[in-house]
Amino acid sequence: MENAYKLSVESLLKQLEVDPLFGLSENEVTHRIKKYGANIFKVKKAKSWTLIFLNQFLNPIIYILAAATILAFWFQEWLEGIAVIIVILLNTGIGFTMELKANRMIESLQKSAELLSTVLREGKIKSVTAANLVPGDVLMLSPGTIIGADARIIHQEGIAVTESALTGESNQVTKSEKVLNDDTPVYKRSNMVFKGTIVSKGNAKAIVTATGSQTELGSINKLVQEATKEDTPLGKRLNRLSHWLILLTLFLTIVIIAIGYIEGRDWELLIKTSIALAVAAIPEGLPIVATITLAHGMVKLSKQKVIIKKLEAVQTLGEITMMCTDKTGTLTLNKMKVSQVELEDESIVISSLNSKRNGEHSKHSGLSFQKFIEVSILCNNAHVQEENSNGDSLEIALLVFAEELGYNVQDLKSKFPEVYEIPFDENAKFMATLNKYGDSFQICVKGALETLLNLCSTGIDKNGNKIELDRHKWLQSSEDVASLGLRVLGFAYKQGEETNLDNQLHDLIFIGIVGFLDPPRSDVGEAIKIYKKAGIKGINLKSCV
Template structure:
């Protein structure tokens, strides 16, 4: 192959551009940071900061500005991180390439490759561009970053005219994939954004992330708060003017009370609640990259899951063996040591079955994989099964490791076999012959063991092993073996045939070994949990349709649903896909564009989508989804950086746990929003109604500051630590367009706020009527306001239970926060120096009783009414 001339290469480079992935225009970090201040709630808080500073409330101003800056920094870090995703993708491309130019082989920067270049590939190389193979020798490539399937893919040369770079083609190698073994020469057919990797980079640029459901709800809450503040300010101002108060004084009073109505602790409390949820999720094996995605998980109505390693073990397991004319089942999964051999449901001793034992010996010797123990060896194997706990650690091909594990379950150690039968020669697996062989010493002679595709092995066998005898293999018996292999394949099992050849004698067929990557038991449980929570789980995989359907059936995914291939998906319009989407639970043989299209289809239907994946091929769909989830163990850097959440154990059950935490955090946010707004409404009404009724000022500014200090801080944060309610995963997910104040929350907030305000005024008025001093009346009102709010915090623990049925002991932090707040209130009244600061006085027993009675009245009446409604 002479390749292109330098002149031809320069011309094509000018036409097509360099062999690099596209890079989007980067947003300057300063602009990125300033963009965090566009939210309505943030603008309200900034306005509150300015007014507080103008009124001399420096402490309030500093507190609010710190809260705003904290939220801006968190948002900036998330946006900046997403900018790095494409950069990671660019780093996957090979830096240099071996290319033939002007008739000579040379090494050039990979970015200078053009269509028509002849390139050379060796084991360990990264493929620099999509290329059609002109020649290949034992070539195997890892395409997992594009297909999601981790097995080595055998490649061979093909028709020179076949230059399409669609995925899953045996004669095409793709940019960014890794050569595992063998060598090859090929002609470059696509560079830059025209490669499969380049198409993914374009898709990544086209994805735009929307606001999360929580961000949308908080924006709506900000508008409500803005209207509330304006309304309070206007009402107080007008009421004062009508009473003949000075205009400027009433304007300042209205603004002051409006500022008091702003729940300035809300953004910080939301951030803390999300951060605490992140901490809890980390303990369960889920790392969160984007803070608000925690709550979005709780809204998830569809989970689009990869198959390999997420739903399955990502470890091939021998489950069935046909040897010596008999059929056997093998128990145990993956690399677990424990397992047994069954025949017709009864355990058998493999040593008593010569053909079975010889097949396992063949599978152990004809291998390049290795097993290492993760726990010290304990002799816990009887003749029929191995009962040890623990797992093996495997190195090498997953299929070969599965055969080694099966042999170990029968007490056959590869290490011991190799000491007895040293290897003399090995013929590695070849994609053309579809088999491998190993020749070992056997006494004074040699023995060759064969392993490969059933058709290939059967062709070279003239005998078979039945019992402990070797008998001729007839045409009828070969037909029967092929039928057995077909039955295994129909069950989505991978089938290998094994044979032995003594010296130069005839080849003896030993049997068939069938294996599969089985579903995780935890994944089955997780899928059932999702079904109860009305969350649909969908499998999207690059594997074959039959294999994917079999795994989905075993995992409990199908449930009357069907499977669709990528080719079938291509034949549907968007409207047709939307109409039939509910009928399918498995999408097989899909490419990155298919995954992205499916995520968009579910989102068009109003679903909140969580998408899991580990490869570069998953990155566009992960970024497009409402919550992108990457695998921590098997995932690529590109997938992890595009994701909102990373699962450290690659387990679907971990994601379902994270969904429960997401539901919990949203419930907790509703709890402390209910609490904060009720308290703020109570404070505003106390002041507002006092002005309307012509009373003296009910609470002084320092006393209001004490109320905010005691009630808005620790108790609200402690509500964010509430554990998930037992029924959290037994209810359907929230609808994306659902109001933050759905299920009557706003009504409960307003009612409770009004009652807090009325009870506080009641205490103030009664104490004055009974002859108490103004200072005593204010102190009593202060006690009623704080105590009623601290009692209300327990009401906020649940939206469905009353004070008589909530689990008080479930959140020790809340009890501690309330006790601290009560202690601060007591100190403000009992400590002389603090009495001077907060203008309080010691109350008599009667006055204390009145304040406490008003504090308890409303929650007790509400709880009794709630009990009555439930009983009725």
């Protein structure tokens, strides 16, 4: 269903003929698998070993060597002919063995990568292979789930999805069940989840709308399958060399025959001499040297858990002179940490503190800092555990920072329980909670600085006094923090009432901003040194935008 994102939940359920509380029956699933096919991508049929072997002969150098073999036998040069045949067989044998092994390894990986999906069928929650999902299946999504098919969300509780497999962006995307406009592009379809993406937080119930090659990831796979094959740099050079060799041998043959004709030599001798010189000009050892060299590189890479499907790809890898890379999740850990806190009259650079900062919050006992800690803990849906943490990376970073300073996150949440929440929304760009605060209530808000400044009327100093809000100062401070490569988040609060939170989001008290750092991977520095030593120049794509 291409229009699932713009349909109401009722219309969607009616079209797919499914009860969200019961799911599909097993008989209906069988019927739909026959109708729509299995939930797998259509891929080109794997090459047989015969075809892989024959492909080794599709090389201009091999053509010339074959011609040389025929001519050698024609002139009864048996030793020369047999030697060339051995070279051809060695060359094709090595290439065939390496490529066949690589193909089998890839097939083995594909079989081991079978996904399981949790679905509601016949009123019971079951775990089934993703290949058996059909349109109309009711998916049950939870943190860590790899989504097995494109689906429309019909109910959700703070769900966010990492769509890097589809878009290349590592940032998680907040989802909802709201109906969208007709012209909403794929990457903005917030009520849809897509095959191959991962649930990073929250829970949801979704109805499968597309499977197999009809999914968005399936469309990408189709483009890959249809992509035109291009020759490798080595292939292009060998082809160019082959053409020059052919032209050279033809030129030498014509020249020798012409000179012999002028001098009145015997025709048979002239032809034999010309062909002998032409055969001598062919480098019979070139293919075997090139194949052995590439095979050595292939074996070396396989020991580092890199699968090379075709021998020529090894040389293509060696041709790299520039490498473009994204930062988040590639050069960095994709694990945010609080790096800088900017308050009205206090600037805290976290790198200046010890890595174990237990109890250090006594050094920052100002009321503005205390309010920042309160808001960062209360306006937060993440859960931090020693072995496993769930939630948004920024929210996890805030809780970890508070715990490192000696604050008890759970005690604070229990002391000031949440009454009402406005989840973070990509359009609104903020999250807000209403918390019971003793005999009164407190509104806690965090989000994009520009959004929060529009909701605030005053600021707060370290003594807890309300002061005039200098918007220009905070915008400049945000730019300064962002220029260090940090992500910026603003914080605000005010005393509230137990009423609709939407009507109270005005005249907030602005607290300050926080800069988050995504630390680099431990092996990045060494990797960059290796790239530079190999003559490879690195460019971060985001720095080019």
